[in-house]
Amino acid sequence: MTATTRNPGTDLRLDWFEAIRINTPAVERRAATLPARRSLKKDFQAAWLLNAVRCIDLTTLAGDDTEDRVARLCAKAMQPIAPELLEAMGVDGLTTGAVCVYPTMVAAAKRALGNSGVPVASVATGFPAGLMPLDLRLAEIRYAVDQGADEIDIVITRAHVLQGDWAALYDEISAMREACGASKMKAILATGDLKSLENVAKASHVAMQAGSDWIKTSTGKEGVNATLPVSLVMCRTIRDYQALSGHTVGFKPAGGLRTAKDAIAWQVLMKEELGRDWLRPDLFRIGASSLLGDIERQISHHVTGRYAAAHRQAIA
Numbered sequence: 001m002t003a004t005t006r007n008p009g010t011d012l013r014l015d016w017f018e019a020i021r022i023n024t025p026a027v028e029r030r031a032a033t034l035p036a037r038r039s040l041k042k043d044f045q046a047a048w049l050l051n052a053v054r055c056i057d058l059t060t061l062a063g064d065d066t067e068d069r070v071a072r073l074c075a076k077a078m079q080p081i082a083p084e085l086l087e088a089m090g091v092d093g094l095t096t097g098a099v100c101v102y103p104t105m106v107a108a109a110k111r112a113l114g115n116s117g118v119p120v121a122s123v124a125t126g127f128p129a130g131l132m133p134l135d136l137r138l139a140e141i142r143y144a145v146d147q148g149a150d151e152i153d154i155v156i157t158r159a160h161v162l163q164g165d166w167a168a169l170y171d172e173i174s175a176m177r178e179a180c181g182a183s184k185m186k187a188i189l190a191t192g193d194l195k196s197l198e199n200v201a202k203a204s205h206v207a208m209q210a211g212s213d214w215i216k217t218s219t220g221k222e223g224v225n226a227t228l229p230v231s232l233v234m235c236r237t238i239r240d241y242q243a244l245s246g247h248t249v250g251f252k253p254a255g256g257l258r259t260a261k262d263a264i265a266w267q268v269l270m271k272e273e274l275g276r277d278w279l280r281p282d283l284f285r286i287g288a289s290s291l292l293g294d295i296e297r298q299i300s301h302h303v304t305g306r307y308a309a310a311h312r313q314a315i316a
């Protein structure tokens with residue numbers, strides 16, 4: 001496994017997931033222990049927070065997005081933490097994992113990011129509901145790729161999952177993967193719409209078999225977005241898929257992640273369930289529009305011993 005290896009997918013293998021049954025209380029119990037599993041103090045906590053920053057897909061997906069807002073987001077992605085704080089910690093060259101925008105904002109993001117090396121991720125395929133004809137959804141992927149998107153975050157047709165039509169789901173995601181070409185693909189499962197953890201596990205398997213490079217929890221627009229129990233189930237399916245296929249897939253929790261505590265809890269999950277390799281941006285992203293502010297606040301406290309006044313914090 002290397003940072004550049006993509007998941008080629010497999011044929012549709014129903015036998016890999018059809019018999020899955022999930023003990024929901026056991027999942028919830030295990031998930032509840034995660035935030036308390038590591039008591040991280042001082043330098044360690046700061047190191048984990050800096051690592052979270054390099055894994056953030058810094059996101060704006062709002063109806064009133066403008067090129068100016070996207071340019072400001074990109075400036076933040078290239079310099080997510082105040083230089084004096086980084087200097088005090090001896091850290092250099094920190095950026096977020098990517099920026100994530102709507103397709104019509106990709107060109108503006110590419111311009112703003114220049115040759116910084118920060119990738120642009122674009123949502124596509126009728127985000128967030130995905131209720132558009134497949135040919136239009138594929139055309140939207142091609143448009144975003146053409147605009148320069150390095151990564152595409154697709155949404156699935158939830159009805160395929162709710163009706164157990166795994167072949168339809170597999171065919172749809174495979175076609176999307178093909179339309180992505182060289183751009184990496186994240187499959188957003190919208191887990192808050194999927195009704196059961198079993199459906200989450202099965203949809204995760206199909207998304208990986210169809211060649212997704214990351215599986216992602218949520219659009220940020222469902223009633224319930226990223227939760228630890230859902231994330232735990234998805235991480236276990238990544239582990240199972242790797243054991244069965246030999247291919248490695250990344251994970252992206254997204255939606256409602258706003259605090260430094262969240263950033264630590266999800267990293268503990270990655271490390272405990274999947275191992276250290278999944279603490280790198282090629283295999284782990286946190287999709288968030290407003291997490292960076294709290295992380296910067298905690299880092300500022302770590303360096304200076306006090307919390308910065310709100311007006312000194314960048315609006316992230």
Ligand SMILES: O=C[C@H](O)COP(=O)(O)O
Pocket residue numbers: 059061100218219220221254255256257287288289290
């Ligand atoms: O993909 C990322 C999500 O849309 C971000 O959700 P959020 O605004 O709740 O952080």
